[in-house]
Amino acid sequence: MTELLTVTGPATGDVLAELPAATAADVDTAVGRARKAQREWGATAPGERAAVLLRVAALIEAHAEELALTETRQCGKPIRLSREFDVPGTADNAAFFAGASRAMEGKAAAEYSADHTSAIRRDPVGVVGSIAPWNYPLQMAGWKLFPALATGNAVVIKPAEITPLTTLRLAELCAEAGLPDGVLTVLVGTGPVAGEALVSHPGIDMVSFTGSTAVGKRVAQLAAQAPKRVHLELGGKAPFVVFDDADLEAAMHGAVAGALINGGQDCTAATRAYVQRPLYDAFVDGVADLFGTVRMGDPEDPATDLGSLISRAQAERVHGFVSRAATAGARIVGGRAPEGAFHEPTLVVGAAQDAEIVRDEVFGPVLVVLPFDSDDDGLALANDTRYGLAASAWTRDVYRAGRASRELAAGCVWINDHIPIVSEMPHGGVKASGYGKDMSSYALEEYTSVKHVMSDNTGEARKSWHRTVFAGG
Template sequence: MPEPRVLVNPATGAEVARVADSSVEDVDAAVAAARAALPGWRGATPGERAAVLLRWADLIDEHADELSELEVAETGRPWATMRDGELPFATDNIRFFAGAARSLAGTGAGRLSQGYTSVLARRAVGVVGAIAPWNFPLVMAVWKLAPALAAGCTVVIRPAPGTPRSTARAVELLLEAGLPEGAASAVFGDAEVGEALTQHPDVAMISLTGSTETGRRILAGTATHGVKRLHLELGGKAPVVVFGDADVAAAAAGATMGATYNSGQDCTAATRVYAERAVYDDVVEALRESLRAVRVGDPRDPETHIGPLISRAHRDRVHGFVERTSGRVVTGGVVPDGPGWYYPPTLVDGLGQHDELVQDEVFGPVLAVLPFEGEDEAIMLANDVRYGLAASLWTRDVARALRVGPELEFGAVWVNDHLPLASEAPHGGFKQSGFGKDLSEEALLEYSVVQHLMVKHAQPVVHDGFRPA
């Protein structure tokens, strides 16, 4: 039997728990249970499914301190961020999908051909294999479990190997809320377990939040193991476009929050600031001051804004981008002494558009700033990456926002803000940021498929190759 996996607190480097990984046989058993539970759960009324989700949301609220404790210990995110921000948002998501489950109705299409009546109905895709990331373990689990279950699917979820406990506890609470046994379960482990789940012949759909590289591997793997529906929310490289008429202080504050939230470990994080040349120096100075004001420290200190990065290896990776850059480090960029894997908010200027720091996903609190001239160049530079998840633009000119916003090739474009989300609004990207939507009714549609029921009730008047005589 393999040794249990050691979970480590990134704020201290100390062991917090040991967990046993699942085996391939465990994955087979979980998928078999999900397949067995599918007819009953898919056949439940929307109201019955909604009732379970609403009870689940209530139980998460009741266990908020416990769930926050598990996640803070494994991720190092500030306690207040988790307890008072992300958990309420997660339960809001669940309650939204509980309501949306009751509006996922088929369409009575009527008589599309003489002698026939057609009904267009939506039915659950089937068993879903969900792969959740380490940066937002519980919230991302909710983003997968809630819409899939609302649509009538059953789910086997694999949380990231180093951050499994909040998801495991959330699944326990789902069963306590009345979900049928087997309709949702969690399996644990690394690539072997993930591959066993994503390549399983009885899994009808894969839902992944992770890196673009992981998405490519899943695409390749599923291509040789049957045809599966895929939902891939992958990497990002969000631009922040600051025009000369913008409120520079507000733009700097928004970019700072966007770049440092969750220590920059966010696929929608602000990573590239493009400032119109007339205000470029002012933007650089405002960013320098704003980033220096971010308090990095103990996740349990209420004054802390951001905690550590997830691991020593990840911090080394983030710092490597800064060490290799040919640009000028305006602030930050120095690995602090002491325990934990902390990294300071960092600003780099003097870069070219094709520099590594501008093109590649860093996944840490590092912000690049570059100048531009005019709308056309701003649009060209913002779009000139392989990702397309999120972007923001800053201007007082409403007409400009309406002109430029639609030209940005990103799934979400915010104006005069960065990072706001709502349960009712879809989240997902273009290009190599993947396809498919989280949140909103769009997510519910991801986990359902349209079925055409065509009933013959009279002899057709016209016969052709598409209608039987």
């Protein structure tokens, strides 16, 4: 009997869908279809692939409200975030890669050897196995699909089994836009079954995974058996460094927005605020006051700022971090026991640098605030983490800003802001936050193989270099 996976709205507990769980046999079938379809899709001219992606972008915009409501219901995120960030960002990403696919860069064809002409090709990798997370199901699917499709690859994607609905709808829109059958397949299944079968399948040429660092290690281990190319976007513990010359009001508002986006379920969310002592007390008081104005409630209400977390279990997990921090001596502002999957904004003050809540990814609406004295101390504390996905620095001093941008060990550093992303710029981390880039033209490098083609220009049977191997003949 086929196992059914139930998709439940975390804010309401309503059952949204029941879907058959993909098996290893389903993975094998999907990969076989993808390998056949990729040959023709990979040979399609970039302009034709771009036309399909432009139609995808237009269809996303045409179905924006439907996609936003579905995303909010399956994730519990506020409808404003879905309408104004997730859906338009996904449409823009599709449109960007439509253009980028027609303008890939490479070294000029030339005679780098006197008797030969060299040229560089960027060929599709082949069939990509993608695994997307539950926090931004639509956007993360787009980040993986659009650069892969733009460069002529086929994709078998496994969304998180608890949030597959917008990925399935996106696949339908891709088919409506003219994407050939078999080039994109969505498999709804669990990580241990469908996920591991996908990563391990010999017909998969590349794996792209977004999720926790622990699971990312498992993915890399499985993929290494082939070996095959791996792209990983993993966890984060982003520092938010406020120097004593910063615009305090801007920093406080930036901290609230950066910490609470998507309920804090964001690998780039501001989680560790390091504030230079002259501003520390005012920052703590100001952020606490702002947290108190955040409207938590029905995610479908446009007035709601903070919806539910992804599940009751996640809310309880977050509260466990907060409770243990309090037991260890930290002062907690907010942080009451969760109601269902809802968890109120929480400020943690006075935790030690080596505390669990400072070191580990909480993935909830929790901001830890710690003081620092010198600039050296602030940057050192910010970098004192195994993660390196994102960071921000707040200062009016151009030299401080320049130093922070150089020294903060992260794939993205914001100055006087935290969170904004654009399709033209890359997203990806260092250290335990993974490797490889999403978005931007740099993502095209992830999904293409560089091939050197070298052609003889002389027509001579015996080349001058032959004498280094044999003298006669």
